[in-house]
Amino acid sequence: MASRVAVSDSFKHFEFDTTLKLLSSSSSLNSVPSKFHFTNERSAFPSDSLPIIDFSALVARDNPPQRSKAVHDLATACRDWGFFILVNHSVPESLMEAMFKAVKEFFSLADSEKKQYEAKSASDPIKCGNFNVANTSNQSFTLWRDYLKLYVHPTFHCPHKPQLLRDMVQEYTQITRKLALELIEAVCEALELNQRYVDEILKMESSFQMFATNYYPRCPQPDQAIGLPPHTDPGLFTFLIHNGVAGLQIEHDGKWFNADSPQNSILVNAADQLEIFTNGKCKSVKHRAVVNEEKDRISIVVANGPSGEAVIGPAAALVEKDGRAKYYAMKYEEYVESQLTKSRVDGKSILEQQMIFSTY
Ligand SMILES: O=C(O)CCC(=O)C(=O)O
Numbered sequence: 001m002a003s004r005v006a007v008s009d010s011f012k013h014f015e016f017d018t019t020l021k022l023l024s025s026s027s028s029l030n031s032v033p034s035k036f037h038f039t040n041e042r043s044a045f046p047s048d049s050l051p052i053i054d055f056s057a058l059v060a061r062d063n064p065p066q067r068s069k070a071v072h073d074l075a076t077a078c079r080d081w082g083f084f085i086l087v088n089h090s091v092p093e094s095l096m097e098a099m100f101k102a103v104k105e106f107f108s109l110a111d112s113e114k115k116q117y118e119a120k121s122a123s124d125p126i127k128c129g130n131f132n133v134a135n136t137s138n139q140s141f142t143l144w145r146d147y148l149k150l151y152v153h154p155t156f157h158c159p160h161k162p163q164l165l166r167d168m169v170q171e172y173t174q175i176t177r178k179l180a181l182e183l184i185e186a187v188c189e190a191l192e193l194n195q196r197y198v199d200e201i202l203k204m205e206s207s208f209q210m211f212a213t214n215y216y217p218r219c220p221q222p223d224q225a226i227g228l229p230p231h232t233d234p235g236l237f238t239f240l241i242h243n244g245v246a247g248l249q250i251e252h253d254g255k256w257f258n259a260d261s262p263q264n265s266i267l268v269n270a271a272d273q274l275e276i277f278t279n280g281k282c283k284s285v286k287h288r289a290v291v292n293e294e295k296d297r298i299s300i301v302v303a304n305g306p307s308g309e310a311v312i313g314p315a316a317a318l319v320e321k322d323g324r325a326k327y328y329a330m331k332y333e334e335y336v337e338s339q340l341t342k343s344r345v346d347g348k349s350i351l352e353q354q355m356i357f358s359t360y
């Protein structure tokens with residue numbers, strides 16, 4: 001990492017200065033301004049062997065052998081990679097296209113219009129602008145991306161303009177919520193956890209679902225800035241689609257892999273609450289978003305969590321089988337807030353802080 005701005009009392013995670021979209025469209029921008037400086041090694045291996053999960057087989061309840069194979073494949077993917085490509089998921093291609101049109105309309109609004117959604121605190125249900133992160137030496141830098149983040153369930157929050165965004169986010173998050181529920185039920189089935197865990201422990205009926213979209217403008221020096229530094233996601237399963245421009249990388253066996261995906265598929269990763277709830281049987285995979293010199297990249301992300309009120313620790317039946325709990329429990333809404341405000345780029349993640357290490 002190169003020089004950055006030292007963290008002072010005025011350090012703010014949330015910032016709305018000038019959007020990056022506006023800054024990077026200036027023809028004279030030929031180097032990364034110092035506040036974005038983050039030296040990164042963005043090379044990664046190709047991702048030929050990423051698991052592919054066929055959603056239609058997973059929900060084929062009239063074909064038990066097919067379903068049980070899909071359930072098994074899902075559990076294996078969550079254990080070995082913490083990441084997979086979901087195909088035959090039933091989300092219409094036209095809805096995905098409309099989502100990209102809608103978020104582009106949002107990012108193209110004037111800064112003065114977007115500024116009303118500048119976050120004042122971590123718990124604001126609508127946030128947009130830039131995001132600053134710090135490292136353990138108390139130096140901060142700004143990420144090379146503009147973002148919009150919304151809390152969409154159990155209460156729906158979305159800007160009123162553009163109307164297309166409001167309509168599409170509502171439709172897309174409703175469909176993806178159903179997909180997430182199916183995935184969670186399948187993981188529970190694979191681990192022999194009954195429906196009570198889904199309904200009463202995770203409280204999926206009031207699942208806390210977040211929608212985010214990231215706009216990563218092309219970058220004059222992609223090795224000197226980062227879209228999103230390595231992190232894991234809160235929640236159970238994160239769904240990601242992108243505009244066809246590569247940039248997502250995932251960590252596997254201590255190496256970075258490019259997470260390429262076929263068109264119309266959804267990239268899914270197991271997230272922190274799934275790792276905790278399954279007592280480590282599913283892995284919350286570290287990932288990052290790198291930027292490039294040629295093309296603007298947009299990703300659309302849905303983080304599907306348990307209820308914000310749910311206190312998530314390892315499932316009792318698994319603790320019994322494993323002989324010990326490997327994680328502390330925490331209320332999910334507190335976990336989300338801690339991750340937004342307390343994480344340090346090169347420090348222990350909130351997930352690592354929740355781990356209980358065996359004393360023998
Ligand atoms: O844009 C991407 O590829 C990654 C986004 C992501 O990891 C996130 O929003 O948590």
Ligand SMILES: [Fe+2]
Pocket residue numbers: 231232233238287
């Ligand atoms: Fe993420």
